[in-house]
Amino acid sequence: LVDEALYALQDQRVDILASLYSDIFDSGIKTSFYTHEIPDMPPGGAEHGGEGGYERKDFRDAVLFKTLTTDSSGRAQVTFNVPDNLTSWRLTCQAVTDDLQAATKTAPVVVKLPFFVDMVVNNTYLAYDQPKIPIRAFGDQLKADTTVTFEVALEKDGKITKDSISGKAFTVSYLQLPALESGKYKISVTGKTPDGLQDTLTLSFNVVDSFLAKRHIDFWLLEENLKIRGSQDSLTVLAFSDYQRSQYLQTLLQLKCADGSRIDQVIARVKAEKMLAKYFPEIPFDDILSEEPDLLKYQTAEGGIALLPYSSAEVKLTAKLAALCGDMFDKAALADYMYKIVEDPKETQERSIIALYGLAALNEPVLTELKLLSRQANLSTPEKLYLALAFLEAGDEPSAAELIKSVTKGDGEDLGYQMRINTGQDQDDILEATALAAVAASNLNLEEQNKLYAYVLENSGKDILLYIEQLMFLNNALPRLPKATVSFSYYLEGRQERVTLKPGESYRLMLTPDKLASLKFENIEGNVGVTAVYSGAFDPTSEPPSNEVKLTKSYSVLGETRKTFTSHDVIRITLSYDFGLTAPDGPYTITDVLPAGLKIIERPYYHGVEQNAAYPLLVDGQRISFGIYEKTGRPITYYARVVNPGDFKVEAAIVQNVKSGKIYGAAEGGRISIK
Numbered sequence: 116l117v118d119e120a121l122y123a124l125q126d127q128r129v130d131i132l133a134s135l136y137s138d139i140f141d142s143g144i145k146t147s148f149y150t151h152e153i154p155d156m157p158p159g160g161a162e163h164g165g166e167g168g169y170e171r172k173d174f175r176d177a178v179l180f181k182t183l184t185t186d187s188s189g190r191a192q193v194t195f196n197v198p199d200n201l202t203s204w205r206l207t208c209q210a211v212t213d214d215l216q217a218a219t220k221t222a223p224v225v226v227k228l229p230f231f232v233d234m235v236v237n238n239t240y241l242a243y244d245q246p247k248i249p250i251r252a253f254g255d256q257l258k259a260d261t262t263v264t265f266e267v268a269l270e271k272d273g274k275i276t277k278d279s280i281s282g283k284a285f286t287v288s289y290l291q292l293p294a295l296e297s298g299k300y301k302i303s304v305t306g307k308t309p310d311g312l313q314d315t316l317t318l319s320f321n322v323v324d325s326f327l328a329k330r331h332i333d334f335w336l337l338e339e340n341l342k343i344r345g346s347q348d349s350l351t352v353l354a355f356s357d358y359q360r361s362q363y364l365q366t367l368l369q370l371k372c373a374d375g376s377r378i379d380q381v382i383a384r385v386k387a388e389k390m391l392a393k394y395f396p397e398i399p400f401d402d403i404l405s406e407e408p409d410l411l412k413y414q415t416a417e418g419g420i421a422l423l424p425y426s427s428a429e430v431k432l433t434a435k436l437a438a439l440c441g442d443m444f445d446k447a448a449l450a451d452y453m454y455k456i457v458e459d460p461k462e463t464q465e466r467s468i469i470a471l472y473g474l475a476a477l478n479e480p481v482l483t484e485l486k487l488l489s490r491q492a493n494l495s496t497p498e499k500l501y502l503a504l505a506f507l508e509a510g511d512e513p514s515a516a517e518l519i520k521s522v523t524k525g526d527g528e529d530l531g532y533q534m535r536i537n538t539g540q541d542q543d544d545i546l547e548a549t550a551l552a553a554v555a556a557s558n559l560n561l562e563e564q565n566k567l568y569a570y571v572l573e574n575s576g577k578d579i580l581l582y583i584e585q586l587m588f589l590n591n592a593l594p595r596l597p598k599a600t601v602s603f604s605y606y607l608e609g610r611q612e613r614v615t616l617k618p619g620e621s622y623r624l625m626l627t628p629d630k631l632a633s634l635k636f637e638n639i640e641g642n643v644g645v646t647a648v649y650s651g652a653f654d655p656t657s658e659p660p661s662n663e664v665k666l667t668k669s670y671s672v673l674g675e676t677r678k679t680f681t682s683h684d685v686i687r688i689t690l691s692y693d694f695g696l697t698a699p700d701g702p703y704t705i706t707d708v709l710p711a712g713l714k715i716i717e718r719p720y721y722h723g724v725e726q727n728a729a730y731p732l733l734v735d736g737q738r739i740s741f742g743i744y745e746k747t748g749r750p751i752t753y754y755a756r757v758v759n760p761g762d763f764k765v766e767a768a769i770v771q772n773v774k775s776g777k778i779y780g781a782a783e784g785g786r787i788s789i790k
Contacts, residue, residue, distance in 0.1 A: 116179040116195070116224065119203040129207055129219050178204070185210075197226055230254035231314045232265065232306035234290075237758050239321045239736060240711040242297045246761035247289040249682075250282070252306045252314075257284045263306050265290070270301040284308075289760065295322045297349075326708045326737045326766060329653035330372040334365040337603060337636060337643035345631045346649035354395075354646045355614065356621040357601045361644020363593060364621070366572065367391050368648055370582060376704060376732040376740050377422050377773055378413045378432070382440060383582040390586075394593050397621050410443050417455070418448030422773065423702055423742050424732060430456055430466050434473030434501075435583045438508060439590070441477055450477050457484070464491070468501045475508035482509045489514060496526050496538040500551040507558050519555045523563055527552075533573065534566035543576040550584035557591035564592070578701070578772075601641030607634055616643075663698040664770045664780035667691045668707065670787065679788045682757045685724060686713065690768060692780065694746040702773040703743040704732065705751060710763035712789050713755040715739055728753050743770075760789040 178198060183191040197204065204224040211217045234250045252263040261284040269276045269292065282288030290304075303317040335341055336358060345351030354364060371387035373380040385408065412424045419428025420436050430453070437449050453470035456462050462470075468488060474481045485505050488494075494502070499518045506515035526548070528537045536548040553567035568588055571581055598618040605612055607630060614622050626634065669676050669691075672684045680686060690705055709715060719728045729751045733740040741751050768782040 116197070116204050116206050119205050119223075129209060129221065197224070228254055228314070229256035230306070230308065230312035232263075232304050232316050234302075234304055234316060234318065235758060236302060236318045236320050237711050237714075239323060239326070240295055241326065241764045241766070242322055242324050243294045244322070244711050244761065244763050245292060245294050246712060246759040246763070247291050248302070248759060249287045250280070250290055250304055250306075251287050252282070252284050252308075254312070256312065257308070259284055261308055261310075263308055266305045266307070268303045270303075271296070271298050292761075297322050297324055324651075325653060327653040329651060330368075331647075331649050331651055332365055332368045332372065333647045334361060335645050335647075337639055337645050339635075339637050339639065341636060341645075343631060343634065343645065343647050345626070345628065345647050346651060347628055349650060350625050350627060351631050351647055351649040353624040353626065354621055354648070355603070355623075355643055356616055357597060357599050357618075358642035358644040360596050360619075360621070361646055363589060363596070364391075364395055364644075365646045366585060366589065367395070368646065370585060373582060375771075375773075376424075376742070377580070378410070378420060378436070379422070379580055379582045381408050381410065381413075382436065382443075383586065385443075386440065386586050390589060390593065394596075395621060397623070411445065414444050414448060415452075418445070418450075418452030420444065420449075423704075423744075425742070426702060426744060428452065430469050430473075432583075434469050434476070435587070437473040438476035438504070439583055439587055446477055450474060450479055453477075454479075457481075464488070465495065465498050465501070468498050468505070472501045472505035472508065475505045481505070482511065485509060485511075486514070489518070496522055496536065496548055497551075500536075500548060500555065503555045504551065504558075507555060512559060515555060516559055516561075519552065519559065519561065522548075522552060523556075527563070529566070530570070532566060533570040534563055535570045535574075536567075541577070542574070543579050546571065546574060546576045546581065547579060547584075550581045550588075554584055554587045554591070557588045560591075560595065564588075568592075578699070599641060601643045602638075603636055603640070603643050604638040605634060605636050613638075663695040664703070665693040665695070666705070666768060666770050666780040666782040668765075668768050668782040678785070679790065680757065681790050682760050684757060684789075685716070685719075686755045686757075687724070688753055688755060690741070690751040690782070691748075692743070692750075692770060693748055698746070698779060699772055700746075703770055703779070704740050704773055705743060705768060705770045706738055706740045707768040708766040709737045709739065709755055710765050710787055711737065712757060712759045712761055712763040712787070714758050716754040716756050719754040724754055742773075757789055762786060762788050 179193070179195050181193050183193060185191040204226065206222045206224050208220045208222075209217070210219075230252070231254055232250065232252050234248050236248060237246070240246060250265050252265075257263075262281055263284055264279065264281045265288065267278045267280070267290055269278070278290065280288055280290055299319065299321055301317060301319050303315060305313065305315040307313050331346075333344055335343065337355070343351075343353065354361070356364065367387045367390055370383040371391060373383040373387075413421050415421050415428040417428060419430065420433040421428050422432060433449060433452060436444070437446075437453075441449060453473045456470040457467050457474070471481050471484055471488070475485070485502060488498075489502055489506075499522050503515040503518040503522075506512070506518070522536060523534070526536045526538045528535050534549075535545055536552050537545060538548050539545060549567055550571045553564060553571055556564035556567055571585065571588075596619060600615065600617050602613065602615040605614070607626075616622060667690075669689045670680075671677060671687045671689065672680065688707065688709075690707060692705065715731070715734055716724075717731075717734065729741050731739050731753065732742050739753065741753075743751075764786055765784045767784045769778050770780040771778050
């Protein structure tokens with residue numbers, strides 16, 4: 116049983132007979148794609164609802180999934196409670212007999228009430244926003260012009276503030292909330308009529324300092340006099356384990372928090388979440404295991420993988436992702452893309468070797484070609500590294516070890532606790548080669564692996580990110596975590612606790628700022644690592660942009676620029692940018708943040724506005740990201756609708772280089788008012 120509102124977003128065709136008996140022959144089509152999003156019907160929605168007379172707060176979209184066995188007459192019975200949504204539900208049934216006779220049936224289940232209240236609340240607001248909450252009353256037994264009294268309770272940290280307003284049936288009444296402080300809130304509205312009808316609705320929302328909040332992850336070797344840095348106004352999570360395990364935990368948390376719409380950033384979040392769940396299951400951070408994104412939009416028509424949707428495929432990126440997570444893409448299309456490169460006589464030797472690496476990762480029979488190429492004279496260092504990785508994927512460890520040892524002997528530079536592969540023209544070349552060597556060395560469990568990896572972690576490039584290489588290293592290293600027992604004591608609120616961690620174990624504390632400040636350690640045995648995870652508002656203006664890209668933001672209605680709007684306005688947001696002469700080449704992203712009183716209109720053509728609105732790369736709550744592939748200076752426009760009237764903060768928009776992540780420009784913020 117599923118809410119029809121979900122099917123309005125994407126319908127479902129259920130036909131069990133077709134699933135059992137449809138044509139199983141291959142169509143011959145290897146891959147297909149759309150150059151533009153296909154417009155679908157505008158999404159429907161459901162009223163907040165439930166049974167009148169008690170508190171309504173259960174608004175699930177999917178209710179029931181059961182397997183039943185019928186009696187001899189073909190009948191079965193199931194009983195369930197629907198959630199508090201006032202909506203139309205779709206009941207889908209599929210039946211199959213032992214001799215594979217089958218049938219499919221769908222039926223509507225309509226839920227409605229004689230009287231109910233409804234209100235519109237955003238999920239998140241900014242500190243000091245002053246939203247007005249629209250409240251209405253509906254119902255079959257409610258008569259027009261009936262006076263409805265709305266009793267409101269706003270709860271934060273156990274403190275409840277009460278208010279009361281009145282209005283007419285079927286007419287919007289507005290509740291003005293005070294300037295909000297950071298925290299978690301519940302708002303309950305009880306509607307009452309003179310003839311005794313009553314209903315209560317409860318919703319929750321958060322108030323944060325910034326929609327650009329940044330996750331901070333710090334790591335230390337535990338010492339008796341250690342003072343741990345954490346959040347100044349919210350909880351800090353501390354995770355303790357043996358030192359090397361803690362280092363890997365820190366890296367995974369940083370990868371999980373990778374921010375952006377590049378494919379390597381998206382993959383970093385997905386893979387790091389899975390590794391955290393597998394290797395650190397005792398540390399259940401709240402935001403782990405989010406919904407997996409659609410990665411196929413990064414796979415181009417020719418089968419390769421692009422850094423951003425709609426950009427060109429890159430052979431290095433394609434080969435590395437084939438090795439790391441080829442099952443998450445169309446593997447046949449990946450192989451076609453790389454075979455074309457290998458078989459093209461105009462391609463360079465290096466690109467052919469990289470493509471063979473990707474093919475080996477897809478279990479294609481390329482070992483003979485790898486052997487022939489490995490005998491070539493004057494192989495470059497990158498070619499040796501990619502050949503070594505290809506041999507590892509093909510199962511030939513001796514050949515891989517021979518190549519890696521020649522690289523570390525010829526170009527390796529020992530820096531004490533670090534090692535780098537000193538090759539190429541700049542630091543980016545050195546870092547990329549060192550990262551590839553670290554991956555190969557970790558696969559072979561060579562003693563140089565940790566030194567190479569330490570250099571990758573503690574140095575940054577100008578135009579590259581090494582998330583994929585870090586994930587591949589961790590894939591190899593995490594199963595070989597050291598088997599050491601460590602222990603320590605800590606003092607908190609006048610009490611001493613002794614913690615002993617066996618191999619593979621971790622210990623977790625969640626502390627307020629006051630408790631964190633009083634935390635003390637002693638009697639530390641073994642090397643204990645501690646990772647601190649906490650959130651803080653990110654102000655892009657606090658990290659001065661280079662100003663090599665000028666970015667401005669404006670709001671308008673019907674061509675008139677404004678800062679004051681009405682609740683019925685369709686608001687156009689324009690992001691204008693101008694690249695300076697010294698701005699680096701390469702794609703950029705612009706990330707804008709909508710005020711909490713607005714929501715993006717993702718299909719503006721349903722609202723009768725112009726058709727040239729920009730299509731976002733990513734919509735993450737109030738954060739909207741767009742791609743810029745050329746320095747044309749053509750403004751980005753998109754549209755928003757009003758969620759709540761009120762007075763709201765406008766945060767800065769930023770423009771970042773995709774390769775380096777550096778902020779090259781920021782548009783000023785401010786405030787808007789919605790009447």
